[in-house]
Amino acid sequence: MKALAPAEINPLVPGFLADPFAAYRRLHQAGPVLWHPKLRLWLVAGHAAARQVVRNPVFLSAPAGPIVATLAARAGYVFPMLARSLGVVPFVLNPPAHPPVRRFAASILTGKPLAGYEPVMRALAVRLLGEARAAGGFDAAADFADRLPTLFMGHLLGVPEEEMPGLRRYTDDIAKLFNQLLHVREYRELDGRLGGGLELLERIAAERRRAPRDDAISRMVAARPEGGALSDAEIAAYCLMTFLVGSETTAALIGGAVRILLESPAHYAELRGERALLKPAVEEFLRCETPVQLLSRFASADAEAGGQRIAHGERMVVLLGAANRDPAAYPEPDRFDPRRDGAAHLAFGEAAHACIGATLARTEVRVALDAFLDLPPLRLRAPGRYGSYDWLRRLRQLPVEFA
Amino acid sequence: MAIESPRELTAENLRLWAAAYLAHLLDRPAAEIDLYRALSEFGLDSMDAVVMAGEMEEHFGVEIDPATFLREATLGELIAELAPLAGREGR
Numbered sequence: 400m401k402a403l404a405p406a407e408i409n410p411l412v413p414g415f416l417a418d419p420f421a422a423y424r425r426l427h428q429a430g431p432v433l434w435h436p437k438l439r440l441w442l443v444a445g446h447a448a449a450r451q452v453v454r455n456p457v458f459l460s461a462p463a464g465p466i467v468a469t470l471a472a473r474a475g476y477v478f479p480m481l482a483r484s485l486g487v488v489p490f491v492l493n494p495p496a497h498p499p500v501r502r503f504a505a506s507i508l509t510g511k512p513l514a515g516y517e518p519v520m521r522a523l524a525v526r527l528l529g530e531a532r533a534a535g536g537f538d539a540a541a542d543f544a545d546r547l548p549t550l551f552m553g554h555l556l557g558v559p560e561e562e563m564p565g566l567r568r569y570t571d572d573i574a575k576l577f578n579q580l581l582h583v584r585e586y587r588e589l590d591g592r593l594g595g596g597l598e599l600l601e602r603i604a605a606e607r608r609r610a611p612r613d614d615a616i617s618r619m620v621a622a623r624p625e626g627g628a629l630s631d632a633e634i635a636a637y638c639l640m641t642f643l644v645g646s647e648t649t650a651a652l653i654g655g656a657v658r659i660l661l662e663s664p665a666h667y668a669e670l671r672g673e674r675a676l677l678k679p680a681v682e683e684f685l686r687c688e689t690p691v692q693l694l695s696r697f698a699s700a701d702a703e704a705g706g707q708r709i710a711h712g713e714r715m716v717v718l719l720g721a722a723n724r725d726p727a728a729y730p731e732p733d734r735f736d737p738r739r740d741g742a743a744h745l746a747f748g749e750a751a752h753a754c755i756g757a758t759l760a761r762t763e764v765r766v767a768l769d770a771f772l773d774l775p776p777l778r779l780r781a782p783g784r785y786g787s788y789d790w791l792r793r794l795r796q797l798p799v800e801f802a
Numbered sequence: 803m804a805i806e807s808p809r810e811l812t813a814e815n816l817r818l819w820a821a822a823y824l825a826h827l828l829d830r831p832a833a834e835i836d837l838y839r840a841l842s843e844f845g846l847d848s849m850d851a852v853v854m855a856g857e858m859e860e861h862f863g864v865e866i867d868p869a870t871f872l873r874e875a876t877l878g879e880l881i882a883e884l885a886p887l888a889g890r891e892g893r
Binding site for chain 1 (some may be wrong): 844845847848849851852853855856857859865867868869872873
């Protein structure tokens with residue numbers, strides 16, 4: 400007998416991630432792995448079960464590229480830019496395509512020692528917050544949490560700053576690309592915008608080919624991975640997807656952390672005074688405000704997870720945000736507590752698809768918050784507004800003012 | 803799949819189109835499509851829902867969220883939601 404999820408809980412409807420925590424509590428009461436009869440897939444909410452699923456190679460990633468291509472064909476379209484882009488995103492690939500793509504994507508992020516990046520992150524954070532301070536109040540999501548990771552990723556890749564507004568236009572709201580239920584109309588619109596972004600990056604790759612610099616695009620031009628040298632078009636795709644995945648998730652975490660701080664004055668004051676607490680606090684932000692809330696998997700053979708029999712071919716949605724608030728793993732799971740010890744959170748996933756930018760993200764968020772805590776005390780001016788993504792809990796607006 | 807039916811957004815045309823579309827998708831006679839069953843009971847998967855929402859938008863020129871087709875709502879209720887848009891956004 401399959402354990403059933405309450406039918407009215409649907410994590411795939413738009414807006415679910417603006418406040419998913421009451422639903423997660425109900426799922427935890429019902430069981431760690433639950434069959435959703437309407438969605439016809441498994442919801443994995445338990446911490447131990449989620450870890451079991453991400454570690455078990457029988458459960459493969461939902462292949463977004465072929466899924467979007469099938470959908471396009473059924474709707475009578477082709478989305479060539481989406482196909483190009485999704486082909487270089489490691490977390491939607493499976494073996495044999497996955498390992499080389501993942502290795503190459505990781506090499507983009509680790510081409511230079513992290514210590515060299517930290518001063519850049521700090522300078523960018525100080526600059527953005529200086530502008531915000533001069534303006535009196537600001538939007539902690541749009542003016543800070545969003546901009547810092549895009550500017551940093553632009554620096555890492557080697558996108559000149561004057562090209563950044565253009566790239567940001569092409570990539571605004573692009574996180575919806577990984578939604579489970581995206582409209583054909585939205586795929587069409589995204590395909591067009593991705594095309595613009597790819598063209599821009601391809602032009603920069605061609606420039607670096609003529610005159611290399613000390614940046615990731617130049618290193619990609621010079622690289623000779625297993626499959627041989629990459630074309631400018633392939634480099635552009637890697638850049639665009641690294642930019643998207645790296646900056647959207649980091650923006651989500653910075654915004655979520657700022658919101659938690661401004662909603663809990665005691666922690667805000669404590670962290671302003673004791674910066675050594677920032678490092679464990681980042682882990683607790685990752686647990687409470689997990690950016691990637693949902694992973695999509697399917698069973699490549701009959702298997703077992705959380706005491707349920709998963710049949711070959713069945714789909715699963717691993718709710719990382721729920722797993723990170725499982726009362727069986729974390730007492731009082733909804734309480735933010737930077738001094739908490741216990742199970743490691745699953746915010747970065749584990750095993751084959753563990754986040755390749757985890758160290759970079761941890762550093763960037765710590766540096767960002769350190770600079771934020773240097774500002775005079777702030778308070779929320781209005782509740783935040785979340786983007787409508789089903790996989791990413793990410794604020795789009797969070798207006799704040801000086802207290 | 804292109805459905806040949808009137809494109810003016812009226813409750814009757816929505817009913818005609820949806821019955822024809824689902825009949826084709828589910829390979830059953832249109833007369834057997836019970837529009838008062840919950841949409842989720844037709845067994846559309848998320849890809850079906852995305853494609854159907856796209857086709858419906860193109861046919862009638864309205865915006866429809868694919869999640870609609872995975873809800874408890876019946877097609878009758880969906881039509882009631884969309885009907886007031888008739889003459890406003892219809893082609």
